[in-house]
Amino acid sequence: MSDPSASLIRNRRRQQTLLRELIKTRALLTVSASVAPEPAPEGEESPLEHAPLRLQGVSQLLQLAPESDQLALEAPNNEVLMRRLAPGDELRVRASLRGVPLFFRTVFERLHEEADLQALVCRWPEVVDYRQRRGAFRVAIPMAMEARAHWCLDEGAGDDQPVYSGRPADVSIQGLGLDCELDAGNVPEPGTGILIRTLEMGGYHWSDLPAVVRNVKPDPRREGRCRLGLQFSALPPAAERTLNRLIMDLQQDAAKRV
Incomplete structure (x- = not known):
């Protein structure tokens, strides 16, 4: 079993890198807080007058100020949350970065207003929970789903390179497992760069994705068949978004079958 503490990041530089990625990718954040309820109309008594309200809204990370131990949220x-929020209230912030959940707690310090922009100035989080463990969100591709990939060695030879085909067996935001039928002389070595010319899964289409072969596993039941463990070298933002969407769809379908 993996150690949950492995996802708790206390190193300030590492935290800064992750939070900058949230800004760069314009990730949507869910911000929630327990705040004092709104007062009942005069002359009326509300049964929830003393019970805190759990409220949430959508936000984005706007700016980092590590030198002053602060960050700014839209x-x-x-x-209602904005009306009832008071300095000292704790905020719980959730997001998704590269398909992996990210969470931290912070404390609201003050409201900053500039032109038509309102920002929450908050304390820098002590801990950022980012559960990026290898294979944590790798999901299987159902056999009933249409899935196909065409690839070649990435040796800069353009259209002269032989093109091979395979079927994706599993996928994560970091890479995929690709089942291929290959002659012994055509099996790439680990570390070999390849170019995924076309990739189709679940109605989504991608093209020209560079990747690296991380491992090769022969199929003991079928001669000439193997599974290539591929790691994406670089995903364009649009490809990353659609791949994340597919992974979430597959996770939801898998959860329904449990």
């Missing part, structure tokens, strides 16, 4: 799209 004001969440929840008017």
Whole structure:
């Protein structure tokens, strides 16, 4: 069993790198807080007058100021939350970065207003929980799903390179497992760069994705068949978004079958 503490990041430089990625990718954040309820109309008594309200809204990370132990969040799209939020209230922030959940707690310090922008100035989090473990979100491709890939060695020879085909067996935001039928002389060695010319899974289409062969596993039941463990070298933002969407769809389908 993996150690949950492995996902808790306390190193300030590492935290800064992750939070900058949230800004760079314009990731949507879910910001939630327990706040004091709104007062009942005069002369009326509310049964929930003393019970805290758990409210949430959507936000984005705007700016980092590690030198002053602060960061700025866009004001969440929840008017009640904004009215009731007070300095010292704890905020719980959730996001997804490269298909992996990210979570941290912070404390609201003050509201900053500039032109038509409202921002929550908050304390820098002590811990960022980022569960990036190898294979944590690798999901299987159902046999009933249409899935196909065409690839070649990435040796800069353009259209002169032989093109091979295979079927994706599993996928994550970092790479995929590809089942191929290959002659012994055509099996790439680990570390070999390849170019995925076309990739089709679940109605999504990608093209020209560079990758590296990380491992090769022969199929003991079928001669000439092997599974290539591929790691994406670089995913364009649009490809990353659609791949994340496919992975989430597959996870939801898998959860329904459990």
